Amino acid sequence: MRRRLSRPAVAAPPWSGTGPGARRLRFWPAAVVAAVVALAGALLVPTAQAAIACRITYTVASQWDGGFGANVSVNNLGDPVNGWRLTWSFPAGQTVTQLWNGSFTQSGSQVTVTNADYNGTLASGASASFGFNGAWTGSNPVPTSFALNGVTCSGSANPSPSPSPSGPNPSPSPSPSPSPSPSPQPQTGLVGWATQGGGTTGGGNASPTTVNSLSALTSALSSGSAAVIRVSGTINCSGMLKVTSNKSVIGNSGAAIVGCGLNVTNASNVIIRNLTFRNWDDDAINVQYSTRVWIDHNSLSNGYDGAIDVKRASDYVTVSWNRVSSHDKTMLLGHSDDNGAEDRGHLRVTYHHNYFDGTNQRHPRVRFGNPVHVFNNYYRNNGGYGVASTEGAGVLVECNYFENVADPYHLGEASSGPGTLVARNNQKVNSGAGQTGGSVATIPYSYTCDTPSQVNSIVSAGAGAGKINI
Missing domain, CATH: 2.160.20.10 (Single-stranded right-handed beta-helix, Pectin lyase-like)
Structure with a gap:
């Protein structure tokens, strides 16, 4: 602290940046690095006509041998929500090891994340985000189904009657927007x-x-x-x-x-x-x-x-x-x-x-x-x-x-x-x-x-x- 230096000119030696200690980068394919998962649902409450609809963005931000970091965004497309609970199941035995901007529990493959006290209220159209680090063995595929307060998310305010991906209609992932988005x-x-x-x-x-x-x-x-x-x-x-x-x-x-x-x-x-x-x-x-x-x-x-x-x-x-x-x-x-x-x-x-x-x-x-x-x-x-x-x-x-x-x-x-x-x-x-x-x-x-x-x-x-x- 409180150290000031002035810099003289420095002569440039020849470039040799590919020596024996230089490493090879591992770039993970885009399909692994980012995935937007949309699934569906609407819930009618008998007395109030309140509806839950949501879109989930699940992004693998980094991955290394045996571990990974991920970000999840919860976008509320339905009526206002006061307190949220997001659930999903990992498809390959992954586990959450630490999480921020929320709290979590995990039982087997199923993960439940609940809001922190400062991000639990979601107006219609609002989003909340949390991040976590996890562990994996063998492979790290992204989850394919999420539920907000017990209702499966669809990415639409209209209920989707076909949560099964087995049909010939390829509509479950209609947004393959190119990755060079300015969003960080x-x-x-x-x-x-x-x-x-x-x-x-x-x-x-x-x-x-x-x-x-x-x-x-x-x-x-x-x-x-x-x-x-x-x-x-x-x-x-x-x-x-x-x-x-x-x-x-x-x-x-x-x-x-x-x-x-x-x-x-x-x-x-x-x-x-x-x-x-x-x-x-x-x-x-x-x-x-x-x-x-x-x-x-x-x-x-x-x-x-x-x-x-x-x-x-x-x-x-x-x-x-x-x-x-x-x-x-x-x-x-x-x-x-x-x-x-x-x-x-x-x-x-x-x-x-x-x-x-x-x-x-x-x-x-x-x-x-x-x-x-x-x-x-x-x-x-x-x-x-x-x-x-x-x-x-x-x-x-x-x-x-x-x-x-x-x-x-x-x-x-x-x-x-x-x-x-x-x-x-x-x-x-x-x-x-x-x-x-x-x-x-x-x-x-x-x-x-x-x-x-x-x-x-x-x-x-x-x-x-x-x-x-x-």
Whole structure:
């Protein structure tokens, strides 16, 4: 924290990003990565003519050996619902291991998810979303039938008399809309390094506590128990507020932390989502001596030092769907050249779908971590540089969109010696060639690269606070 460096020019070595340590990507077919399942129903209540009708979107956001992450959207097409229960059966013995934005039970193959206390009311046409991580063996086919409050969903407000798919009419899936949609929904679940080491669930299914004052927020963050902390309104503060283990810190609509930042130190299993940070006087989010941290869908601007810094042997971190603007030093990974004894073998971080909008440098600036994964980010009008790999770090830079960035990535930075960097499948518009060299360790998790030429529209539409239902 509070470290400023200036960067001299760096000479570019020859490119050699396909060495023996370079990995092969596993791309999962689109049929596995996303599926929209529509089934049907209407329920007439004898005295009120109330009808339930619904559409369910079930998306596999990421998949790895034995595990996967999924997002589910419940769209109410019928009369208003006050309290919902969604049920389905897994076709191949899959299990839910952790879930957010709701609670779940599972008996055999049947899963039941009920709403959280803040997303149980669905007006006609409204939606609620939840996500989960699961386990599978053999195969991971998507469920084909869902029921909302006991009524099978059809994707239509009109009851469908033919739930059986055995007939010749192929109408059950009439919406094969092409996947290059600007909606970021396919990868809003947890992806990347924070899925490793046991995964990241934050406060899990703890009953949410809403805070709207500095004293209430400070108390909730320091609790020794697992907690889901919902921040409401604007909280003004200074310095750094310590975040302890097993916490989900989630902003309600419009929530902002102004003047200070969150310090995740000596902690594990922390989620920070949907918050706006402004005018912090140190770092906005600092992670040190901590593991299994997910920083997602935040907006950050006009601060003093780092927007999101990760340092001091921290590990298993995902930084996703954040928007940073009007700021200089954005994301530092590894704080000092002389901290290698502590940091080597750690500092494994995934940066994906972040929007670096007119920021200057450190997107990220990396020391020691290998492999660090930088994919599907949108770089726009960055005055200094995009990515720097230094001090023996190994960084994979792929499927990003660079627009008006003269120096998209390079090796070494200021007094820091070079690391290695492999770049592939990046889209560059009015941007420099970049500098690469060496090889990078294998990425252990599965993920999906969006089409690089579409990343600017996907990320600008979906990054930042207020761009996700939480």
